[in-house]
Amino acid sequence: MTSVLMFCGLLGAGAWIYMKTAMHGFSARSEPSRTETMMANYARDTAMPSSAKKLSNPVRFSAEVEHEAMVHFADHCAACHANNGSGETMFGKGMYPKPPDLRLTRTQHLTDGEIFYVIENGIRMSGMPAFGGEGTAEDSWKLVYTVRHLPRLTPVEETEMESLNPKSPEELQEEKNEDEFLNGADSSSKTTTTHHTKGHQH
Numbered sequence: 001m002t003s004v005l006m007f008c009g010l011l012g013a014g015a016w017i018y019m020k021t022a023m024h025g026f027s028a029r030s031e032p033s034r035t036e037t038m039m040a041n042y043a044r045d046t047a048m049p050s051s052a053k054k055l056s057n058p059v060r061f062s063a064e065v066e067h068e069a070m071v072h073f074a075d076h077c078a079a080c081h082a083n084n085g086s087g088e089t090m091f092g093k094g095m096y097p098k099p100p101d102l103r104l105t106r107t108q109h110l111t112d113g114e115i116f117y118v119i120e121n122g123i124r125m126s127g128m129p130a131f132g133g134e135g136t137a138e139d140s141w142k143l144v145y146t147v148r149h150l151p152r153l154t155p156v157e158e159t160e161m162e163s164l165n166p167k168s169p170e171e172l173q174e175e176k177n178e179d180e181f182l183n184g185a186d187s188s189s190k191t192t193t194t195h196h197t198k199g200h201q202h
C-alpha cells in the first residue's frame, strides 16, 4: 500500500517537474522560484545530521590561525564564493543553486558545527564540493573562523586575498613566458610551489 502511494507521489512530482521544465527550461541561469529555493535549503538541511549542530570549534583562535585560513579561503573557496563571500564570481553566477552570500544571516545563523560539516561534506545536488578527507578537519575548523570573519572583512584583507587567488591558465602561461624571457631558455625545470595541502581539490 505504501509503495503504491509512493509511486503516485513520485508520478505527481515527476509530472510537476516536467511541466515546470517544459514552461521554463532547466537552465541554471534563471532565477530560482520560491519552491526551488525551499527545495535547495531543504537539501542542505537534511544533509546535516543534528549531531553536527552541537560541535564546537576545537581549534583555538589566534590572529595567525585567522590569517592562515584566509589564505586558504582565497586559494580554495574564492573562485565560487568571492574573496568577500558575496558569491559574485564568474563561476558562482552560472551555478544553481548559486553560492549564497556567506556574510548574510542564512549562513551566519548556522552553528560552527554546521559550517564545519558543510565544508567537510559538501552539499549534495549543488556545486558545493566536499573538502573533507584524512587530516583535513583542522583546516576546515580554521575555515569556519574565516566564514565568521567575512562580514567584517577589511579592504586591506580583501586586497591581500586577491593577490592569493589562483590564476587563470592564461595568466600562468604569460608569467611562465616572462620568466623564461628573464631567466634565459632553461627555466622550464623550475618547479612552482603551492601552499595548499592534503586532499584538497579545486
Ligand code: HEC
Pocket (backbone or CB within 6 Å): 040, 041, 043, 044, 073, 076, 077, 078, 079, 080, 081, 091, 095, 097, 098, 099, 100, 102, 106, 107, 108, 115, 118, 119, 123, 125, 126, 127, 128, 129, 131, 143, 147, 202
Ligand atoms: C565549485 C564552487 C565552490 C567551491 C570551490 C566552494 N563552494 Fe561553498 N558553496 C558552493 C555552492 C554552489 C553553495 C550553495 C549550495 C546550496 O545552496 O545548496 C555553497 C555553500 C557553502 C556553504 C553553506 C552556506 C549556506 O548558507 O548554506 C558554506 C559554509 C561554504 N559553501 C563554504 C565554502 C568554503 C569554506 C569553501 C572552500 C574550502 C567552499 N565553500 C568552496 C560552491 C562552492
